[in-house]
Amino acid sequence: MAIIEVSDLTKRYGDQVALNGVSFSVEEGEIFGILGPNGAGKTTTVECVSGLRTPDGGRVCVAGLDPRADRDELRQFLGVQLQESGLPPKLTVREALRLYASFYRDPVDPELLITQWGLEAKAGTRYGKLSGGQQQRLAIALAMVGSPRIVVLDELTTGLDPAARRAAWDLIERIRDAGVTVVLVTHFMEEAERLCDRLALIDAGRVVAVDTPAGLTARVGTPQRMRFRPSEPVDEALLLALPEVTGVTRQGKHLEVNGTENVVQAVTALLARRHIIAADLRVEQTTLDDAYLALTRSTAAGSDQAEK
Numbered sequence: 001m002a003i004i005e006v007s008d009l010t011k012r013y014g015d016q017v018a019l020n021g022v023s024f025s026v027e028e029g030e031i032f033g034i035l036g037p038n039g040a041g042k043t044t045t046v047e048c049v050s051g052l053r054t055p056d057g058g059r060v061c062v063a064g065l066d067p068r069a070d071r072d073e074l075r076q077f078l079g080v081q082l083q084e085s086g087l088p089p090k091l092t093v094r095e096a097l098r099l100y101a102s103f104y105r106d107p108v109d110p111e112l113l114i115t116q117w118g119l120e121a122k123a124g125t126r127y128g129k130l131s132g133g134q135q136q137r138l139a140i141a142l143a144m145v146g147s148p149r150i151v152v153l154d155e156l157t158t159g160l161d162p163a164a165r166r167a168a169w170d171l172i173e174r175i176r177d178a179g180v181t182v183v184l185v186t187h188f189m190e191e192a193e194r195l196c197d198r199l200a201l202i203d204a205g206r207v208v209a210v211d212t213p214a215g216l217t218a219r220v221g222t223p224q225r226m227r228f229r230p231s232e233p234v235d236e237a238l239l240l241a242l243p244e245v246t247g248v249t250r251q252g253k254h255l256e257v258n259g260t261e262n263v264v265q266a267v268t269a270l271l272a273r274r275h276i277i278a279a280d281l282r283v284e285q286t287t288l289d290d291a292y293l294a295l296t297r298s299t300a301a302g303s304d305q306a307e308k
């Protein structure tokens with residue numbers, strides 16, 4: 001059952017079109033990723049979903065509510081962690097959690113959150129003195145303080161070192177395992193691949209695809225790519241005659257062969273029959289990265305269309 005439905009959302013900031021007809025729906029209990037280049041409209045989208053921004057057009061429905069009109073009601077079951085926390089640097093971890101808990105009808109005990117999110121040693125520490133990873137753990141704890149059914153996490157792991165990022169992934173999975181629907185804005189393909197049940201790929205204010213990570217990957221290119229240096233010249237026509245092979249490119253002494261998921265077996269068997277050795281063999285699979293780049297070609301990946 002869809003818990004969030006977004007249809008034909010539009011938003012402009014002056015002349016800048018931020019959203020140009022964004023539609024998708026999020027199923028209850030899933031981790032739904034929103035992925036796209038800088039300036040694609042991801043934050044604007046989640047702000048509209050969270051009732052923090054008014055769209056110019058289109059419709060958002062979150063568990064039957066209109067996020068703008070029913071903002072107070074929505075806040076009781078939608079937790080948000082935004083890129084900028086806006087927390088005063090002098091507030092301690094415990095004070096911040098107590099303050100946020102006071103906003104909710106049915107808050108989680110702040111002490112329980114401190115334990116759950118591994119903040120015991122930092123409960124009396126001021127926000128400004130926390131490390132990036134600790135600030136992120138506090139941001140999640142704050143998003144969870146109202147016992148939400150839905151939690152929106154906007155670039156939660158940006159700026160974290162790889163170990164802290166992986167720890168954050170475990171936390172996000174714990175949230176989902178507790179039955180909470182997670183909307184996750186991310187720039188990291190590995191994160192999207194590992195965590196998200198489905199993804200909306202947004203580019204220049206439009207949704208270019210909504211699919212599972214595997215489904216997105218399958219949309220582009222060939223599933224397998226192998227590169228090797230044959231010990232003797234190979235007739236490319238022989239390789240191309242194999243049903244598993246879709247393309248052969250020569251790169252100096254190396255051959256790059258694209259094909260279906262069984263291409264490696266087929267090519268190595270053919271080479272073996274001819275007593276040819278495939279040296280320096282490397283096999284690559286199409287990744288979400290490849291899909292992302294292919295599907296978001298309208299903007300150079302990683303570059304800002306316009307400064308905020």
Ligand SMILES: Nc1ncnc2c1ncn2[C@@H]1O[C@H](COP(=O)(O)OP(=O)(O)OP(=O)(O)O)[C@@H](O)[C@H]1O
Pocket residue numbers: 013016017018036037038039040041042043044045305306307308
């Ligand atoms: N308050 C604002 N005033 C003017 N333009 C804005 C404002 N907020 C966003 N924009 C512009 O709207 C577009 C979409 O911005 P948004 O922050 O939603 O993108 P994003 O995908 O979240 O980007 P990033 O990955 O860099 O955070 C961008 O071109 C941005 O510059």
